[in-house]
Amino acid sequence: MSNIHHTEPTPTPAAPFGAIEGTHWIETLNDGSPVLVRPLRAEDRQRETEFIDRLSEQACRFRFLGNLKEASPALLDQLMNVDYHDRMAFVALAHDNGELRLVGVSRYGASGDDKQCECAVTVADDWRHRGLGVLLMRRLIEIARKNGFRRMFSIDATENEPMRELAGFLGFQRRIDPDDATQVIHSLDL
Template identity: 85%
Template sequence: MPNVHHADHAPTPAAPFGAIEGTHWIDTLNDGSPVLIRPLRPEDRQRETDFINRLSEQACRFRFLGNLKEASPALLDQLMDVDYQDRMAFVALAHDNGELREVGVSRYSASGDDRQCECAVTVADDWRHRGLGVLLMRRLIDIARKNGFRRMFSIDAAENEPMRELADYLGFRRRLDPDDAAQAIHTLDF
């Protein structure tokens, strides 16, 4: 179990983040590497751009279910559009050559039914197999539950073995998409 240090700070009254604004965690990964996990903020746009542009072709295909050459402004607008209730994202940041770099992100977005949300998690290729995906998803599951959601799901490439393993580890049920056998649907009820 990773060491977790939780720090909550009082939000400023005009903050768009609500009570989650000052929340952040310093977590230690399985290999001892420290990471800062906190809610995504508007000023993270360039970090998000750099993160996506650094992903391998396979990681992009698994995350976006298709080929992505670079993060377009429209895609970034969508990814940065969080309201901390119906659309939430957590970023994992680590020091890299004197710079704070995004190394992972988890997010959910409410689906048509307000008691369900679709989720996604992406970890930088050079930060995989350290437990970061688990930490990011646990934060996401916790806030989704607190925000009143009862089910979380993800639609992934059926061949995405890392997501299958992560979903299984976290207790998600898996089934092939009845409309597209190349996709799997992972579901977690809480």
């Protein structure tokens, strides 16, 4: 993580986040932009809605593997459902016109096998190419290891070049999805 600096706060004893040290981190991206990274909280629901609404059509298709016009209440319920162990999400927040705006999110959910988790990362279109995806995924990988997962994987569209590059950079292996040749599976042994 060559140009990404990170600081650790003093851990908060009452943090409900299990194996997570501290409650938030201020990170500096490759271009010098500061972001606040922390676990997703219930009060982030509106930010999550606005984040999805701002994504380009291509970014939505890559993230949700299909066309998404808006985030339904059921989808938001699913995205907000984190327990900080089997279902985890980190958000990156940045100041935008005096408000904290969600600019990136990484998440995993335990799959049927309790030693594996499926992951996803999404970065706002105007925040790409700054190292934010790498930063969010490294946090996610770290907590997945601490929570006892042995393998992390993502299912992505074959034409999702940004995910191909990110996954390759982080050491994920890539193979065609045996059930759907339009998708690939990126996997990382933890």
